[in-house]
Amino acid sequence: MLAYEAIRHDVLVIGAGGAGLRAAIEASAEGASVGVVCKSLLGKAHTVMAEGGIAAAMANVDERDNWRVHFSDTMRGGQYVNNWRMAELHAKEAPERIRELEAWGALFDRTGDGRILQRHFGGHRYARLVHVGDRTGLEMIRTLQDHGIHRGIEFYMEFTVCALLTEGNRVVGAVAYSREKGTFFVFQAKAVVLATGGIGRSYRITSNSWECTGDGLALAYRAGAELADMEFVQFHPTGMVWPPSVAGLLVTESVRGEGGVLRNNQGRRFMFDDIPEAYRAQTADNEEEGWRYTQGDRNARRPPELVTRDHVARCIVREIKEGRGSPHGGVFLDIAWIREKIPNSAEHIKRKLPSMYDQFLKLAGIDITKVPMEVGPTTHYMMGGIRVDGDSQVSSVEGLFAAGECAAGLHGANRLGGNSLSDLLVFGRRAGLYAAQFARQAQWVEADQNQVHAVIAHAVEPFERAAAHPADSPYRILEELRELMQNLVGIVRTGEEMTQALDGLAKFKERALRVGVVGNRFYNPGWHTSLDLDNQLIVSEAVCRAALTRSESRGAHYRLDYPNKDVRWGHINLVVRRADDGMAVVERPLPEMPQELKAIIEEMK
Amino acid sequence: MIPSTATFLIWRGDAQGGAFQEYRIGISEGMVVLDAVHRIQAEQDNTLAVRWNCKAGKCGSCAAEVNGRPRLMCMTRLGDLALDRPVTLEPMRTFPLLRDLVTDVSWNFRTKLAIQPLRTRPADAPDGTWRMMQRDVDRPQEFRKCIECFLCQDVCHVLRDHRLFDRYIGPRLLVYTAQLEMNPIDAADRLGDLKDLHGIGYCNITKCCTTVCPEEIKITDNAIIPLKERLVDAFYDPLTRLARALGLRG
Ligand SMILES: Cc1cc2nc3c(=O)[nH]c(=O)nc-3n(C[C@H](O)[C@H](O)[C@H](O)COP(=O)(O)OP(=O)(O)OC[C@H]3O[C@@H](n4cnc5c(N)ncnc54)[C@H](O)[C@@H]3O)c2cc1C
Ligand code: SF4
Ligand code: SF4
Ligand code: FES
Numbered sequence: 030m031l032a033y034e035a036i037r038h039d040v041l042v043i044g045a046g047g048a049g050l051r052a053a054i055e056a057s058a059e060g061a062s063v064g065v066v067c068k069s070l071l072g073k074a075h076t077v078m079a080e081g082g083i084a085a086a087m088a089n090v091d092e093r094d095n096w097r098v099h100f101s102d103t104m105r106g107g108q109y110v111n112n113w114r115m116a117e118l119h120a121k122e123a124p125e126r127i128r129e130l131e132a133w134g135a136l137f138d139r140t141g142d143g144r145i146l147q148r149h150f151g152g153h154r155y156a157r158l159v160h161v162g163d164r165t166g167l168e169m170i171r172t173l174q175d176h177g178i179h180r181g182i183e184f185y186m187e188f189t190v191c192a193l194l195t196e197g198n199r200v201v202g203a204v205a206y207s208r209e210k211g212t213f214f215v216f217q218a219k220a221v222v223l224a225t226g227g228i229g230r231s232y233r234i235t236s237n238s239w240e241c242t243g244d245g246l247a248l249a250y251r252a253g254a255e256l257a258d259m260e261f262v263q264f265h266p267t268g269m270v271w272p273p274s275v276a277g278l279l280v281t282e283s284v285r286g287e288g289g290v291l292r293n294n295q296g297r298r299f300m301f302d303d304i305p306e307a308y309r310a311q312t313a314d315n316e317e318e319g320w321r322y323t324q325g326d327r328n329a330r331r332p333p334e335l336v337t338r339d340h341v342a343r344c345i346v347r348e349i350k351e352g353r354g355s356p357h358g359g360v361f362l363d364i365a366w367i368r369e370k371i372p373n374s375a376e377h378i379k380r381k382l383p384s385m386y387d388q389f390l391k392l393a394g395i396d397i398t399k400v401p402m403e404v405g406p407t408t409h410y411m412m413g414g415i416r417v418d419g420d421s422q423v424s425s426v427e428g429l430f431a432a433g434e435c436a437a438g439l440h441g442a443n444r445l446g447g448n449s450l451s452d453l454l455v456f457g458r459r460a461g462l463y464a465a466q467f468a469r470q471a472q473w474v475e476a477d478q479n480q481v482h483a484v485i486a487h488a489v490e491p492f493e494r495a496a497a498h499p500a501d502s503p504y505r506i507l508e509e510l511r512e513l514m515q516n517l518v519g520i521v522r523t524g525e526e527m528t529q530a531l532d533g534l535a536k537f538k539e540r541a542l543r544v545g546v547v548g549n550r551f552y553n554p555g556w557h558t559s560l561d562l563d564n565q566l567i568v569s570e571a572v573c574r575a576a577l578t579r580s581e582s583r584g585a586h587y588r589l590d591y592p593n594k595d596v597r598w599g600h601i602n603l604v605v606r607r608a609d610d611g612m613a614v615v616e617r618p619l620p621e622m623p624q625e626l627k628a629i630i631e632e633m634k
Numbered sequence: 635m636i637p638s639t640a641t642f643l644i645w646r647g648d649a650q651g652g653a654f655q656e657y658r659i660g661i662s663e664g665m666v667v668l669d670a671v672h673r674i675q676a677e678q679d680n681t682l683a684v685r686w687n688c689k690a691g692k693c694g695s696c697a698a699e700v701n702g703r704p705r706l707m708c709m710t711r712l713g714d715l716a717l718d719r720p721v722t723l724e725p726m727r728t729f730p731l732l733r734d735l736v737t738d739v740s741w742n743f744r745t746k747l748a749i750q751p752l753r754t755r756p757a758d759a760p761d762g763t764w765r766m767m768q769r770d771v772d773r774p775q776e777f778r779k780c781i782e783c784f785l786c787q788d789v790c791h792v793l794r795d796h797r798l799f800d801r802y803i804g805p806r807l808l809v810y811t812a813q814l815e816m817n818p819i820d821a822a823d824r825l826g827d828l829k830d831l832h833g834i835g836y837c838n839i840t841k842c843c844t845t846v847c848p849e850e851i852k853i854t855d856n857a858i859i860p861l862k863e864r865l866v867d868a869f870y871d872p873l874t875r876l877a878r879a880l881g882l883r884g
Binding site: 069070071072073074075077078128131132133134136138139142143144161162164166167168171175176178179186209238239240271272273274275278279384387388391392393502503504508546547548551552553554555558 | 648662663664665666669675676680681682683684685686687688689690691692693694695709711732733734736738739740743746747751752754761762763764765766767768771774775778779780781782814817819820
């Protein structure tokens, strides 16, 4: 048995992105002793990559905005299978969370009268996104980090949690290893908050950082918690397609928000050809009106490039499939054209979209102020995740909370841009608050040493296998897994392909048992990859099973064999959980929405 | 056209010592140095340690010395390097080595804690918010672009050669301090600390830090020099000295 170090905190937060940091700050303010573990260094979590902004109905730019409009936009975007309680709380509380960030040192872009500026984004009726150029995520994470380090929170950087410890249906702690040194740690905690982010790394083309292996979902699943909405994976319409080594890297929606347009290889603005019914009344029917909208004309309607992401992504796929794509298998995204409208457009673009300008110049040798970009869909965001209570963020396991991208509910079948960063703040805070409250009244339950030993023994197995016989490489399996998910459980799905995917996944699971790694435990990426792989297999299977079950198309989930929405499915969430004979998918009817929320949706239609 | 293979000399080792090891790999168009390291890791040696996160120049994790120059590996294209000879990859030399290309940068995180955090002045509006004009936040926004890659710390001779880690906070943390000092809602006074504890006097304006900053922050001109000027005003100008002695803020 390998030695380990034992550590105790009232509240253990797993993850230091926006959600984890916000949770930790709140739990600490409630008087709890708080530990935060994260796989990277502080301030480097995936949240740092967010670009466009944080959605909050502050009404600084357009006084017509308020929480009710934000609520109904979020529900419409999610195709009404969202957790309506979360959508309500989110819309109501986001503005206060932004003001708080400013008081903690964030410096957002300003309006002419010195307040926080807001910008347009897809699916939001009014200019709503609080931002700093196109580096909003950095502003958010640095603000939370620099505030959080002075709050008596303990940070454990470059630690990976490999299992939760449970006693019956209650979480009592977690086992982690230090990535740097390879030593083990047992955290005892009264409450645990999962804030581990997304799953994008299980697809070949993704905008996500290496951390997004879905660990939190797998940890929760193994501990007996329920996952929900796993079929809803967001493919962002615009990722880079060339050069190959950066394929998938995000091209922010703000490019379209600032007037960028999508064209096929015949120069046609193809988004005008197919505007979904639910958005027709809000969408411009000519190019001139769309342009005016992006320049702040409040009487103009949005250009069709700014309808929801699921729809734009599918239109792009259609153009490419039907032979109207760009040379490297994408379509054209053109911001350079605004030179026809704006004097000194090159300077304007560089000021509004500095990171995009840099990204294309440095990585593709392309000057976006002069020529169009080539873009195509990229795996971007996980709407599904750990099923939680809308108010407290508690999961179906006692003492186990979840917030941010790893939790499910707020976004339903499709997330609106900007609604994730606000989600992290609103529900990060709530998870921290309720976790601290839970910890206050809960008793300590000692971790079961047999569980601890089993977890550690399992974690070091890959070394023993390598010594024993010729083993499979974790990198090879991972590459094949990502390829499989990309091809068979991607933007356009069929029952047949997903059945095939499940067979493939079963084979990977067998091979994963034979994965071997060499070297020692000291900063060993091969070993880390072999452990991540277990999580990715669970999450991929959950996505696949849920997607196979939902026999309709809704939001980000598109089935070629069931291309239409089905009213029956509009009242159902799918829940995935561990069963004796493997993974179970069950239907859960949506709770009835209160009358006043229904009325808001009706009113805003 | 770039050649289809390239040779890399990569530092392998730990705190006890190490050596360059040679790797030859196939390369393709548009690859960056980090892609090459990943390819070696996946195909030739699973244990090659490298720290990275976003692969988009946004997190500042992948700092290293490429052909002796401090760079982000994910933003350095192979096409921009001379590939007719081996490309050398080394960890940042200013910080203790953990393993291969990964260094222990925890000193930066510990040292930041010693800098006084934001302390807000009273709000401007009844709803508890402040009014700030864009022109007033432009400068601190420049500093807030910092991705904490610590490349500037790596090249600063005060840290790299003279190893004054206990007396000087280095360019990154001066940028951090400048950002706080120039935040329009901040009311704290860090000038005394800058002079006495944080060693701003050790900076002799060589500007090496500015040349390596991937975010193109004008570290010396816009952050360090203005802080030095504020110090001069505060401590060597008789009137402001008097005001300080009386507890008033200049
Ligand atoms: C390029 C890009 C741009 C985006 N732009 C926007 C935008 O403009 N607006 C918007 O609203 N959203 C945006 N998003 C989405 C948004 O950034 C993410 O959804 C959000 O940042 C997720 O935050 P999080 O706190 O849930 O998790 P993350 O920021 O992903 O953090 C996860 C944390 O968990 C830790 N962790 C994970 N597993 C483990 C483990 N096993 N043990 C220990 N720690 C673990 C990680 O180390 C990390 O600290 C964007 C996403 C991308 C990729
Ligand atoms: S200018 Fe100052 S901080 Fe920058 S490298 Fe030179 S001595 Fe160091
Ligand atoms: S100031 Fe520039 S070089 Fe220094 S840490 Fe920040 S981004 Fe890196
Ligand atoms: S990996 Fe994030 S900056 Fe290079």
